[in-house]
Amino acid sequence: MTSTDGPDATPYDALLLLSFGGPEQPEDVVPFLERVTRGRGIPRERLEEVGQHYFLFGGRSPINDQNRALMAAIREDLVGNGLDLPVYWGNRNWHPFLADTLRQMRDDGVRRAAVLTTSAYSSYSSCRQYREDLFDAAAEVEGAPELDKLRPFFNHPGFVEPVVDATLTALAELPDGARESAELVFVTHSIPEVMAETSGPPTRGRRAYERQHRAVADEVAQRVRQETGRRHRHDLVYCSRSGAPTTPWLEPDVNEHLEALARRAVTSAVLVPVGFVSDHMEVVYDLDTEAMATAKELGIEAVRADTPGLDPRFVAMARDLLLERAHAERGEPVVRPTVTELPPWPDRCPPGCCPNPRGDRPALCGDDEESPA
Numbered sequence: 097m098t099s100t101d102g103p104d105a106t107p108y109d110a111l112l113l114l115s116f117g118g119p120e121q122p123e124d125v126v127p128f129l130e131r132v133t134r135g136r137g138i139p140r141e142r143l144e145e146v147g148q149h150y151f152l153f154g155g156r157s158p159i160n161d162q163n164r165a166l167m168a169a170i171r172e173d174l175v176g177n178g179l180d181l182p183v184y185w186g187n188r189n190w191h192p193f194l195a196d197t198l199r200q201m202r203d204d205g206v207r208r209a210a211v212l213t214t215s216a217y218s219s220y221s222s223c224r225q226y227r228e229d230l231f232d233a234a235a236e237v238e239g240a241p242e243l244d245k246l247r248p249f250f251n252h253p254g255f256v257e258p259v260v261d262a263t264l265t266a267l268a269e270l271p272d273g274a275r276e277s278a279e280l281v282f283v284t285h286s287i288p289e290v291m292a293e294t295s296g297p298p299t300r301g302r303r304a305y306e307r308q309h310r311a312v313a314d315e316v317a318q319r320v321r322q323e324t325g326r327r328h329r330h331d332l333v334y335c336s337r338s339g340a341p342t343t344p345w346l347e348p349d350v351n352e353h354l355e356a357l358a359r360r361a362v363t364s365a366v367l368v369p370v371g372f373v374s375d376h377m378e379v380v381y382d383l384d385t386e387a388m389a390t391a392k393e394l395g396i397e398a399v400r401a402d403t404p405g406l407d408p409r410f411v412a413m414a415r416d417l418l419l420e421r422a423h424a425e426r427g428e429p430v431v432r433p434t435v436t437e438l439p440p441w442p443d444r445c446p447p448g449c450c451p452n453p454r455g456d457r458p459a460l461c462g463d464d465e466e467s468p469a
C-alpha cells in the first residue's frame with residue numbers, strides 16, 4: 097500500500113492494545129485473582145481484601161470498559177488522520193485473552209502489528225511481563241502476526257500534558273485559601289524493592305521505575321508552577337502494596353504520606369495518579385475510596401486529579417508512537433517527541449532490562465528476544 101498523501105504506517109497493518117484485564121462480573125473475581133497471583137506468593141488475606149475491593153464495585157473492574165473506549169477512540173483518531181488501520185485489544189489476565197486476539201488478527205490477515213501497552217513505565221510487571229505475554233501468546237498461535245511493542249511512553253507529551261492539565265483542574269477545584277498551600281501527591285503502583293532496583297536497562301543506571309516517575313512528577317510540578325505562579329511542594333508515593341508483609345516494597349504508602357502531611361500541618365492536597373493511564377481499580381478504590389477517607393479523617397482537603405483516560409492528546413499519542421516506530425523500522429529519520437529530562441526510551445529493550453524476579457523466561461521485543469517458532 098503506497099500513497100503520496102497522508103501518513104504511511106508501513107510496515108504495520110494493525111495496532112494492538114495490550115492490557116492487564118479485569119473481572120466483568122462477580123463470578124469472575126476469584127478466577128481472575130487466582131490467575132493474576134499464580135505462583136507469586138500473595139498471602140490469602142491480601143487476596144480476600146482485594147476481592148472485596150472488586151465486590152464493592154459490583155464484581156466488575158472498570159479497566160475493560162476503559163480499554164474498549166480507548167480502542168474506539170484510537171481507531172477514530174487513526175481514521176480521522178488518514179490511517180485506515182484496525183485496532184485490536186488483548187489482555188494478560190482476562191478476556192479477551194491475548195492469544196485469542198492474536199488468532200483473530202491472524203484470521204483477519206494481519207501480518208505485523210505495533211503494540212501499545214496500557215502502562216507507561218519500565219519494570220518487570222509493567223514492561224517485561226507484557227513482553228513475556230507476547231512471547232507466550234505468539235508461541236501458542238500458529239501464524240501469529242509479527243509484533244513490535246512501542247516504547248515506554250512515560251515521557252511522551254501526549255501522556256504528560258494531560259496530567260499537567262488534570263493537576264491544574266484539580267487545584268482549581270480546591271476552595272480559595274486551600275488551593276495556594278496545597279501539596280501535590282504523585283501516586284503510583286508500589287512494586288517489590290527487588291523489582292524496583294533491577295528496573296530498566298542495566299546500562300542506564302537501574303531504578304528506572306522510580307527515576308521515570310520522578311522525572312514526570314518534577315516536570316508536571318514545574319509546569320504547574322509556570323501556570324499558577326506558585327510553587328507547590330510535591331512528593332512521589334505509592335499505593336496497592338501487595339506480597340508478604342516481610343517483603344520490602346516501595347514506600348511510603350499514600351495513606352502514611354497523608355499522615356506525615358497532617359503532622360506538618362498541611363491541610364490541602366491534590367492526589368495525582370501519575371502511574372495510571374485510566375481510572376483502574378487502584379484509582380477508584382485505593383485512592384478515591386481509601387486515601388480520600390484517610391485525608392478526611394486527618395482534616396486534609398484533598399482532590400484527585402484525572403488520569404489521561406480519553407484525553408485527545410493521549411489518544412493521539414498512539415498514532416504518534418505508531419508512526420514514529422514505522423519511520424524507524426523503514427530506516428528513515430525519526431523524531432521522538434519527549435518531555436522531562438530523561439531521553440526517549442529505546443524501541444527494543446536491551447538485554448537484562450527489567451529481569452523477571454522468578455528467573456528468566458523468553459520474551460519478545462527485546463535484544464535478548466527468542467523466536468517463538
Ligand SMILES: CC1=C(CCC(=O)O)c2cc3nc(cc4[nH]c(cc5[nH]c(cc1n2)c(C)c5CCC(=O)O)c(CCC(=O)O)c4C)C(CCC(=O)O)=C3C
Pocket residue numbers: 116117118119129132133136138142143146157158159214215216219221222285286287288336337338339375376377378
Ligand atoms: C507495576 C504494576 C502495575 C502498573 C502497570 C500495568 O498497568 O500493568 C500494575 C497494574 C495493575 N494491577 C492490577 C491488579 C492487580 N495487581 C496485583 C498484583 C501485583 N501488581 C503488581 C504491579 C503492578 N500492577 C505487582 C508487583 C503485584 C504482585 C503480584 C505480582 O508479582 O505480579 C493483583 C493481585 C492482588 C494484589 O496482590 O493486589 C491484582 C488484582 C490491575 C487491574 C486493575 C483493575 O482491575 O482496574 C492493573 C492495571
Ligand SMILES: [Fe+2]
Pocket residue numbers: 285
Ligand atoms: Fe497490579
